[in-house]
Amino acid sequence: MRQINVSLGQRSYPILIGPGLLGRADERLNALPVKRWAVVADETAASLYAGSLGLPVYAFPAGEGSKCLAVYESLCRRMLADGFTRADGIVALGGGVAGDLAGFLAGTILRGVPLVQMPTTLLAQVDSSVGGKTGLDLPEGKNLIGCFYQPSLVLADTDCLGTLPRRQLSSGMAEVIKCGVIGDEEILRHLETAAKPDLPWLVERCCRYKAAVVARDERDGGPRRLLNFGHTFGHAYEAAGGYDAYTHGEAVAAGMMQMLRWQVSHGLGGQALLDRLTPLLERWELPVRLPWDGAADYLARDKKRAGDQVTIAVAQRAGAGRLLTVPLASLLEVE
Numbered sequence: 001m002r003q004i005n006v007s008l009g010q011r012s013y014p015i016l017i018g019p020g021l022l023g024r025a026d027e028r029l030n031a032l033p034v035k036r037w038a039v040v041a042d043e044t045a046a047s048l049y050a051g052s053l054g055l056p057v058y059a060f061p062a063g064e065g066s067k068c069l070a071v072y073e074s075l076c077r078r079m080l081a082d083g084f085t086r087a088d089g090i091v092a093l094g095g096g097v098a099g100d101l102a103g104f105l106a107g108t109i110l111r112g113v114p115l116v117q118m119p120t121t122l123l124a125q126v127d128s129s130v131g132g133k134t135g136l137d138l139p140e141g142k143n144l145i146g147c148f149y150q151p152s153l154v155l156a157d158t159d160c161l162g163t164l165p166r167r168q169l170s171s172g173m174a175e176v177i178k179c180g181v182i183g184d185e186e187i188l189r190h191l192e193t194a195a196k197p198d199l200p201w202l203v204e205r206c207c208r209y210k211a212a213v214v215a216r217d218e219r220d221g222g223p224r225r226l227l228n229f230g231h232t233f234g235h236a237y238e239a240a241g242g243y244d245a246y247t248h249g250e251a252v253a254a255g256m257m258q259m260l261r262w263q264v265s266h267g268l269g270g271q272a273l274l275d276r277l278t279p280l281l282e283r284w285e286l287p288v289r290l291p292w293d294g295a296a297d298y299l300a301r302d303k304k305r306a307g308d309q310v311t312i313a314v315a316q317r318a319g320a321g322r323l324l325t326v327p328l329a330s331l332l333e334v335e
């Protein structure tokens, strides 16, 4: 088992990574000061993995469409009807949708109860279960409601990756590649050279990188915004696609490429990286370009916008992401 600590003073917590962790989760859950645990999971993750936990399960339909106020309200009301109290806690079991939704639920129900993240997709293990961003989507845009709410523990059972459909594995690879681009070039080298990627190694490497960034900037005021590389355009593609045309990772993949094209066209470099990412994304069947129709309105509601300016993450070469504040209108000037 691999362990990484997220150092946030009193809100610090461990990330445990390895096979077979779900089967032994009761030891870890019992060590936390919680009377009863409730598992919040999407229906697919619930049917595959909730059984081994032996806890009450609150399931919701799988898919990004569940990251919404209606599902949030229904979960709150079902749990309260069953006598859920402040002495109880929530386990978020599933992909990033379960993590963001159950995380927001844990941060807000009864003004906050303990949370454990048990990510079952590659994307959730390398990214969304770590760092405490929770969120819901609105018709107006992605993740426009949410709070920062750290879990007490992240348990990433790498056996779960064995049941992931190829499209979901690829979607997680987009966030893995993002980590390589902005902070840890070794990740890109591994993906370029390994015949078969070492998934537990990638989970550890990405979590190590993200944990260090979050420890420096928990609430996204500075360097954490680097983790948004590819998301300025990516979130706009997702929302314009009605949240079901593309996975988050597909939108981020095309968003990274669009940002690199924008950099190149504005004299900010990045052509070598653009050339390097193209075959890598294609190998994972990730899009290098998506239609822009309708996406501009969503770009205007980016959370990193301040007045007419927006802060973006750019990367001139692998492992060296940086932040830049530019006029919002200039982002529209690229084919």
Ligand SMILES: NC(=O)c1ccc[n+]([C@@H]2O[C@H](COP(=O)([O-])OP(=O)(O)OC[C@H]3O[C@@H](n4cnc5c(N)ncnc54)[C@H](O)[C@@H]3O)[C@@H](O)[C@H]2O)c1
Binding pocket: 042, 043, 044, 045, 048, 062, 063, 064, 067, 094, 095, 096, 097, 098, 100, 120, 121, 122, 123, 124, 127, 128, 129, 130, 131, 132, 133, 134, 143, 160, 161, 162, 163, 164, 165, 168, 171, 172, 247, 248, 249
């Ligand atoms: N909070 C953060 O820091 C953060 C970071 C990145 C992404 N996100 C969010 O995460 C979400 C995307 O997460 P995702 O890609 O995990 O999508 P997801 O949660 O929708 O999961 C993808 C699909 O895989 C299924 N699934 C889950 N585990 C499985 C398994 N082990 N085997 C088979 N099927 C399984 C799910 O039922 C679902 O159908 C987006 O909403 C995105 O905004 C949040």
Ligand SMILES: O=C(O)C(=O)C[C@@H](O)[C@H](O)[C@H](O)COP(=O)(O)O
Binding pocket: 127, 131, 133, 135, 142, 143, 175, 220, 224, 225, 227, 228, 231, 303
């Ligand atoms: O943890 C972060 O910070 C990230 O930006 C990670 C992203 O991969 C993730 O998609 C996040 O949810 C985006 O956050 P948002 O603040 O742009 O909604």
Ligand SMILES: [Zn+2]
Binding pocket: 127, 175, 231, 248, 252
């Ligand atoms: Zn993301």
